[in-house]
Amino acid sequence: MLSTLDRTLTLDKAHYQHQMEDLMQQLRQLQHQCWKAQLPCIVVLEGWAASGKGALVKKVVQYMDPRGFQVHPVWPATPEERAYPFLWRFWHKLPPKGTIAIFYHSWYTRVLEDRLFKRIPGEDVPTALRDINALERQLTDDGMAIAKFWLHISRKELKKRLKGYSKDELLAWRVRPEDWQQVKHYNKYLDLAEEMILHTSTGNAPWTLVEADCKRWARVKVLSAVVASLREALDRRQVLQAAPPPTPAASAPSPRLDPMEPNWLAQVDLTPALTREDYKAQLKLAQTELRRVQQQVHQQKLPVLMLFEGWDAAGKGGAIKRLTDILDPRSYRVHAFAAPSDEEKAQHYLWRFWRRLPAAGNIGIFDRSWYGRVMVERIEGFATEMEWRRAYREINEFEAQLVTAGYVLVKFWLHISPEEQLRRFEERRQDPFKQHKLTQEDWRNRDKWTAYEVAVNQMIQRTHTPLAPWTLVPADDKYYARVKVLQSVIQAIHTALKSKA
């Protein structure tokens, strides 16, 4: 594919200048339009060393409003970054809505340079490619424009340019020893690039292959493609916005459980309970064991993430407390997720969870999670039907990325009956110390019990995967629920430690 590119393509100076002038004007206008439409955009520049990426970025940057874009040079991951899934550091650099990010090298480093220098085991490559495709689809589905470029030059040209740079006082410092390795292993690197392009050329985020022996030709080709991709994304946005606004499920015809689909919640046996004595004994046993496994989590650098979902008043707080009572506060963190901040709203909905992921060796406890997308956001109409339907897959992908990166992921649904919830609400209403925990919203949510029942059943049905199964906890009895949560966490960590050993 790459070797058949016609590298003799050139552009003379007059045509080049004329076309560039025109492209730059368009680009600047498009930048304003993207800002107005709050459309984010990513330009990925990959290719051989000295293929002209740097000069190209500079050219583009000269014409753009510096307030609306960022350039992200990508170096090898630092030790801190390596304590997370490999996409983590890129999520941190995603452009907020309305802005443009240029990645000078990118997540593709993982399947290119990391492969060349054997920083990634060969068997992890397919997974990395899968994760990359998922990332790009998640972003473009959310409205982002992504344009990816491979700047291609011949081995001869590469060698010539590196030699030239090395002699130039102002350029020599930019030539890395790794760049010379590309000359040495040109064919190997070429094969890796071909494979990468083959597996990641998608309709939503296509690669543009650029004949870059002639720098003028390359620049015009890249910029034309960026312009086209921005226009397309803006058009797509208009079509989407012309669609009718989402109907809140709550105000839609009252939802019903589909008798053809499994009713997960109805199958939970809510009768298990513990006496106070049994609770005390079992809690103590579990907490001692948890302390022991936390030490191993730390020593084995295992990342652990548990998330808590459940009905209002199901006892999430109490269960979390029984965990944190015993954990060393230096290596866990509790994150409660309510409404997103405005910085979070300017990003993909998964962004705020990525930014709170625990690093290897740490324990993250999420009080509510990304599942809000298919529950409250669905029911209240904050997400369109297209958005929440898509979310099942996005969530499965995200969780698969975590688990394959070594995370212990435990997902709890704390289940209670509507009668038990009412009892607890009344109890809270009467207890002056608990009154603050009961809000009008709790009562409103209670009125939507069936809507939630439908949503929760579908959520479990679609996200109860072998890699990331749900743990449904019968929670009408708090004692039983707390012990069950602790035991499940311990069990999950044990399993992970065993498979690691």
Next chain:
Amino acid sequence: MLSTLDRTLTLDKAHYQHQMEDLMQQLRQLQHQCWKAQLPCIVVLEGWAASGKGALVKKVVQYMDPRGFQVHPVWPATPEERAYPFLWRFWHKLPPKGTIAIFYHSWYTRVLEDRLFKRIPGEDVPTALRDINALERQLTDDGMAIAKFWLHISRKELKKRLKGYSKDELLAWRVRPEDWQQVKHYNKYLDLAEEMILHTSTGNAPWTLVEADCKRWARVKVLSAVVASLREALDRRQVLQAAPPPTPAASAPSPRLDPMEPNWLAQVDLTPALTREDYKAQLKLAQTELRRVQQQVHQQKLPVLMLFEGWDAAGKGGAIKRLTDILDPRSYRVHAFAAPSDEEKAQHYLWRFWRRLPAAGNIGIFDRSWYGRVMVERIEGFATEMEWRRAYREINEFEAQLVTAGYVLVKFWLHISPEEQLRRFEERRQDPFKQHKLTQEDWRNRDKWTAYEVAVNQMIQRTHTPLAPWTLVPADDKYYARVKVLQSVIQAIHTALKSKA
């Protein structure tokens, strides 16, 4: 001081439990009050290894709502963190308003463990102490409660505990080799701690020295002090809020220039101008030189920060563009500062600038800056008089921290006459490509020219320091201004490189 502490102080179990129960109830209530009052709080735990810090944190954490606090264990700085001033990583961890952060070790590591292990040159210690005091004052002036604790045990007790821990399967992993160094160099470490406490015991953020041979005594003492300090901060907050709201200077009796104070702006000679030919020649010369110095900035790992302030339409954008046209986009970033985001509003006003600082070897270009505090925030009444008056000192401290950490700091005020501004506004109004740059707010600001003149003169007067001088750029002629900006940047970098060599 420390050696005279009465380490025989103890508390029996019955009294301890009674007092702890009471303290914990208070603490939980206070946490809610802090949340309501949006008051942030920091608890700093320092002291000998095995002095009971970890168990104490755990105790506190058990009683608090995990959603409203964070625990920050502090390890030695990573290479990434060392590319910034030493306080940078702590600014990132400051608690948002309404929440509590517990620092398990803290910025004091810089003047304790870093000294013991010779990670800081002796002559840098006074500066570090100065910066720490400035940090704490800035935060408490902003309403934060800070409680600092030194947990003290004897050498004998220290040795006994470390030995005991090392034998306990569940504790051994927490004992670091560094902890044994404390036994070996007990007296040295003691001296360092004494000196630290001596220099950083301030009225706003006092140290509480805790006799910690008896763990019960220590816990009760620490918690009592935390409770007292939260109460005090809440009271202080009430007093402050009872004060009359700030009057916008604009609606106050029209401001006048004080004839007793120097009029910096009036002294700027606005006549210098360049012909188009001279401009082109000088620009080219300067840009070539800038390219050369950027290379050295990168190689010498010099951090560079330039900020641009000036009248509306003074040409900040154009001047920035002449810089970025030539800089390698991989190592600079432009940050435009307008209204803060809600995450930024939940922090000290300097926080959003700390989080955008360029790392060593990079160039940060700030389009507007922390000087907004003493200009627009003052004039529009977003900051109280107390706040903006205090800001001069805070800014000087901040800039001194940057410069002593090795930053090249260049501060530009782009100056034009009111007549020239009017001419440019009219020009923008007529040019369809520039219309978007002219807003109603620009006209409103123009009406407040005198108020700004007063504020800007005072700002320059109070923040034109030997370490961080202002560069006042005559900008009625755009050509002259742009060249002047470039030359000043080059000059500043040259000076820094020379003093580094």
